[in-house]
Amino acid sequence: MNLARPPAAGTPRDALAQLPVRTALPPLRAALHGSDGPGAAVLCAPPGTGKTTLVPLDLAGLTGQGPARRVLVAEPRRIAARAAARRMAWLLGEKVGDSVGFTVRGERRVGPRTAVEVVTTGVLLQRLQRDPELAGVDVVVLDECHERHLDADTSAAFLLDVRETLRPELRLVAASATTDAEGWARLLGGADGPAPVVAAAGVSHPVAVVWAPPERPVRPPHGMRVDPALLTHVAGVVRRALREQSGDVLCFLPGVGEIGRVAGLLAGLDAEVLQVHGRAPAEVQDAVLGGGDGVRRVVLATSVAESSLTVPGVRVVVDSGLARVPRMDHVRGLSALATVRASRAAARQRAGRAGREAPGVVYRCWSEGEDGRLPRFPDPEIKVADLTAFALQAACWGDPAATGLALLDAPPAGALAAARDVLAAVGAVDADGRATERGVRMGRLGLHPRLARALLDGAREVGVRRAAEVVALLSEEPPRAYGDDLAAAWRTARRGGDAYAARWRQEARRLSSAAGVPGRAEGADGADGAVSGPDGGADGRAASDDAVAGLVAALAFPERVARARGVGSYLMASGTGAELAGAGPGPGARAGDSSRLRDAAWLAVAVADRPVAAASARVRLAAVIDAETACAAARALYSSGEEVRWSDGDVVARSVTRLGAIELAARPLTAPDAGLLREAVLSGLRQEGPGLLRWSAGALSLRQRMAFLHRELGAPWPDVSDAALLERVEEWLGVELGRARRRADLARIDAGQALARLLPWATGDAARFEELAPERIEVPSGSRVRVDYGGEQPVLAVKLQELFGRQESPRVADGRVPVLVHLLSPAGRPAAVTADLASFWRDGYRSVRAELRGRYPKHPWPEDPSTAEPTRHTTARLKRG
16 A cells, blocks of 8 residues: 655645556446445455555545445554555545544544544454444445454454345455455355455566575574574665665564664664654654655564555665564463564565565565475464454354354364453353453453453552553553563653653553443543543552552463562463563663562563473563462462372372462371372373382283283283273272272282283183183193293293103194294203294204203203103203102
């Protein structure tokens, strides 16, 4: 979209006439308003064609084409919504608030004549929840739908529901520069077939690609971390681009932190360095969008400049190849932003910024070979983000399971279930998942449900104004310079004159108004002055800032209340460990604040993330609390009862009081519940295996014989592997388990006696067990020799002289398996191995006889062993006998 400030030369009418999207307007009008049109369409128009500016004006009848209509344009970001409204107002020769206005969180500029209103998708969701019919609105344009933000996808689903059930005359347009046009067409078309796709040709200039990978490998991004070597390289590529090319440079970086670092590396550059991102002050955003005044510019930007903004004067793009996206760790309940490789679609969008006004160049900080391995498109937020807010929106809409919503991608079942658990815990939904009255109010505050709970419940405890101020801090994480102590950051924001402090005051005022007047949340006008509002009860007025900050943070994130388990180390109620980052307080923060967190017995952790491969979360923002506050805020996690479990190799039986995973108090149990004992013993067996039992030689032999028959004959002979025995443990060990209370009791259980219960007694096959897998085999000497079933083949180890006269090797398992005979010397050492005795007597015996007869002269070594007398004795004893 073209959201730049108006050029010095030319008139608005000239600008309107030059926008390439005008060729797509007739088919778009026919699709939306024609007698045969479906009332919905997908508009594909490259950046700079005017899809965000001319199309809404035309659909509203403000260009002289068609009747007057009211058009709502939804943008994914506040910066884009404001800029789009300004541009359209200029094209009409008016000021914002006349024919064109906008509404974003905390700011609303519309008037009685407003025909085109630009809103964020978040505001659109709030409006749909309050007024599903969108009374007075004729057309809704969902702009930049290719970005697949969760609010945009949800808005589209709600709008399609409205068209189907309430207002079939409502017109919808999904507009984007690059998108899954076919998917959106199917979604908007419904049962009557896909909606038409209207394409507009853009005026594009060629963009040359320069591959500029780092000379040395850099570490891939993980979590929020980006290798400093890559940022140094990006800064070097910016300098190179300024030397080699003309025009301004637009450099894409993943986040505000990286923009700040690269800006520092570019200090002393003979160019103006500007930073554009969602948190940038309005005057900086205006300066970027307004173009330069003859001085070359380097604009460092996040992905906000990919498609939502056009920066005039840019001829060169430097792309770091990174993007920052939301990720949710459902196991630990931590949501955070993560740095990832940008998709090929994003890379194309970024490169296109260089060719908007003239031929340009893009420097890509990766190799051409790597380019083919990039993902085609970014992940839709619904697949990877925290779904708690989405789940509340769906519940308030009347579809808690979201099964009736028309979505391009269904929400993952596990993520949606986790989100609904959170909503139930904060009282936003009932047992059936439907929104409660409290949940509806929370949904209209324009906050994440956790923060909405903290605002509503905190207001009762500490007063509306103070609760709103802390929640405003939590809704947009303070700059790192504010430190990691929430209360200190609050004090810094009060005193601060920076852009963050101004936004914080505005948001705190909005929240104070919304919490004090149920239902009022959208676009409340707010100045940047001091926040004012009613205090709560006497306790709220008397509480210190530290106590208020801790309570509100704990109300928002009760599972993150944490107790110290070492200096700077904590255990959260969720069971996740947490470590303080160790950063000292920033400018304006009170000296010693960070050490105060480090020495605290309890913390309310407001912001945390878990670095890749780290066992513990890293605390980024927290407040000191006491045990009473922790238990009050997280009372739903409080539990008290008998705890009997297997721990550290034995049964531990205690009466325990817990706050989630945090153990508050414990005492030994003298008479634990028998059922809990049994489960604990079973748990020990499953963890450590059947080796906990007493395995005599006979028991081991029995198990080996049973395993042999299972392997060779199959059913009904049972599997006696560890896994199989544990699966059937109740069947063969049930009686003994009922008497076991600890590890020592298990060690006294005769495993062989218990294992015999698994023999196939019911079928009668158990009677043949000794026949099929004999424990011992009688040899010609009369000895009964034990068979070893522990290997792949049964083994009979016997002295050679005891087998004189036997021609056939013994066989087991109904004769199917030959026994491997280990022929031993008189000293019991292996002399030969055979599975064919006849062959051994014929071919192998002579060499063994020649080798051993001189060493053992007292034992018989006949020339013909096949006819000799088998014996266990020496020659002398035979003669005496």
